[in-house]
Amino acid sequence: MIARVTGVLAERTGDTIVVETDGGVGYAVAVPAGVAERLPPPGGRVSLFTELVVKEDGWSLFGFDRAAERMVFQRLLGASGFGPKLALALLSALGAERTVRSILARDLAALSSVSGVGRKKAERLVLELQDKFGDISLQTPAPRAPGGDDAVQALVGLGYGPGAADEAVRAALADGAPSETSQLIRRALQRLAAARGGR
Numbered sequence: 001m002i003a004r005v006t007g008v009l010a011e012r013t014g015d016t017i018v019v020e021t022d023g024g025v026g027y028a029v030a031v032p033a034g035v036a037e038r039l040p041p042p043g044g045r046v047s048l049f050t051e052l053v054v055k056e057d058g059w060s061l062f063g064f065d066r067a068a069e070r071m072v073f074q075r076l077l078g079a080s081g082f083g084p085k086l087a088l089a090l091l092s093a094l095g096a097e098r099t100v101r102s103i104l105a106r107d108l109a110a111l112s113s114v115s116g117v118g119r120k121k122a123e124r125l126v127l128e129l130q131d132k133f134g135d136i137s138l139q140t141p142a143p144r145a146p147g148g149d150d151a152v153q154a155l156v157g158l159g160y161g162p163g164a165a166d167e168a169v170r171a172a173l174a175d176g177a178p179s180e181t182s183q184l185i186r187r188a189l190q191r192l193a194a195a196r197g198g199r
Helices: 033-038 067-077 084-104 108-112 118-129 148-157 162-174 181-197
Strands: 004-013 016-020 026-030 045-055 058-064
Touching: 004 026, 016 045, 026 045, 033 084, 033 162, 045 067, 058 067, 058 084, 067 084, 067 118, 084 108, 084 118, 084 162, 108 118, 148 162, 148 181, 162 181
Parallel strands: 026 058
Antiparallel strands: 004 016, 004 045, 016 026, 045 058
């Protein structure tokens, strides 16, 4: 099993990156949107926790910059009807923390908002996994400032995923951005644009 890949970020196309190891081997790794946002520009060094999924039509490698996020991905794969693409879509749209919170809180609206999930799969996810995350320690996000929720909604309206938008707003606040919504949106957009520009 390939449990970790470390090397230079050689390429990035959509949700797939190529990590070239020091030995000269290039691994194609699919990553959630939140992980992609946190990666350095091409040429930078990366180290990812990976999960190898073997299916009849081929092998696929999925990467995460935190071990806990890989564990969430593994648990999602254990649910009926959830393959790696759907699990990746869930983590890309909601992020690991919000995915777990949504399952624990039976937030079917959040889960079913992800393309390909739907209400029946969301219900199955909650039923099968609600008691499966006790051993996973995920960072609990600090509360957002009053303008934070509006800023996230505005970024989602611009086409960013909820997880990436939430993370960008929290990072902007942590950097000292004013809590006024328009300023928050501007600072968060700068972070998101910088991350995308490095792809």
